[in-house]
Amino acid sequence: MEKKHLVNAEIKYEEVFLIEEGQSAVMSREEALQRAYAAGLDLVVVDVSRKPPVAKIMDYGKQLYRDSKKVGKGKRTVVKGVRLSLNTEQNDWELKLEQAKRFLKERNLVKVQLILKGREVMYVPRAMEKIKSFAQLLEEMAEMKEQPRRAGYAITMVLQPLS
Numbered sequence: 001m002e003k004k005h006l007v008n009a010e011i012k013y014e015e016v017f018l019i020e021e022g023q024s025a026v027m028s029r030e031e032a033l034q035r036a037y038a039a040g041l042d043l044v045v046v047d048v049s050r051k052p053p054v055a056k057i058m059d060y061g062k063q064l065y066r067d068s069k070k071v072g073k074g075k076r077t078v079v080k081g082v083r084l085s086l087n088t089e090q091n092d093w094e095l096k097l098e099q100a101k102r103f104l105k106e107r108n109l110v111k112v113q114l115i116l117k118g119r120e121v122m123y124v125p126r127a128m129e130k131i132k133s134f135a136q137l138l139e140e141m142a143e144m145k146e147q148p149r150r151a152g153y154a155i156t157m158v159l160q161p162l163s
Helices: 029-039 060-075 090-105 118-137
Strands: 015-020 023-028 042-047 054-058 079-085 109-115 142-151 154-161
Touching: 015 029, 015 042, 023 029, 029 042, 029 054, 042 060, 054 060, 079 090, 079 118, 090 109, 090 118, 090 154, 109 118, 118 142, 118 154
Parallel strands: 015 054, 079 109
Antiparallel strands: 015 023, 042 054, 109 154, 142 154
């Protein structure tokens, strides 16, 4: 975790503008440090561009933890699903294609499933061709993360947006 703020003894400014519990005042660094230590917390400079720099009394370890959680939330990938069948009609096919494009524009992974029902299981090669053609129609905005593979009555592949 990278540190972005000056904390406690790292603060070299003579005076700081201290903000604490609804109060704010300009005071010496030593006095601000004494208040922070008395509360069992840290003195953290949050804005060095102001004169004097703005400081807060807070638990810096907790703040770093909260910041790391926020960063983690932004990195989560979401897998959206599109389900097809061997006999999906042209208009439904186009609708599913548009849906997949929307998911890819939102930077989500897209899991494409082609479900085989009943005797359709005999037509696995045709189903493979159909799911690959779906991927080819999206090749300008997506690449295959997982190749099409059969699992029971479904053929599944995962597409990811191009970088």
